[in-house]
Amino acid sequence: MKSVLPLTLLAGALACGDPTGPQTPIDGKKIYDQYCARCHGFDGGGVPEVPAANGRLNNAILMQQKSDQQIMGVIRAGKPPAMPGFAGEFTEAKLMVLTKYVRELSLPTAGDAKPAASE
Numbered sequence: 001m002k003s004v005l006p007l008t009l010l011a012g013a014l015a016c017g018d019p020t021g022p023q024t025p026i027d028g029k030k031i032y033d034q035y036c037a038r039c040h041g042f043d044g045g046g047v048p049e050v051p052a053a054n055g056r057l058n059n060a061i062l063m064q065q066k067s068d069q070q071i072m073g074v075i076r077a078g079k080p081p082a083m084p085g086f087a088g089e090f091t092e093a094k095l096m097v098l099t100k101y102v103r104e105l106s107l108p109t110a111g112d113a114k115p116a117a118s119e
């Protein structure tokens, strides 16, 4: 009974999970929707299953008190025990784009403020 092979395969799969090259634009919404929305909701307002996260990321007053560095710090370290840390999960560039997107969630005009995409 040797279980070495499956473990090796798993480690390999985890290690090469991100083929993103420098040419690929980083999509903050995509990262947020994948990693954060299950607790914070797609609009930052939270989900019923995680009451502690309700009304935070969409709260302009709360979010304005935080610097980008503080937001990135929370994402890296998490907020034990309620929020897991994501240190090592994102490159520095992704972290910055994600933080920018998180900020947009609490802008009063979120959704309307973006310039219309050119066809």
Ligand code: HEC
Binding pocket: 032, 035, 036, 037, 038, 039, 040, 050, 052, 053, 056, 057, 062, 071, 074, 075, 079, 082, 083, 084, 086, 098, 102
């Ligand atoms: C498992 C649920 C969960 C996930 C996943 C999660 N969070 Fe959180 N997050 C929370 C909870 C709960 C809090 C409030 C914790 C507290 O203050 O005690 C929080 C707090 C925060 C805060 C601080 C807000 C404040 O009021 O101080 C930020 C910023 C944040 N999360 C961003 C993110 C981002 C960005 C992601 C995705 C990378 C993410 N979170 C993923 C549950 C989660």
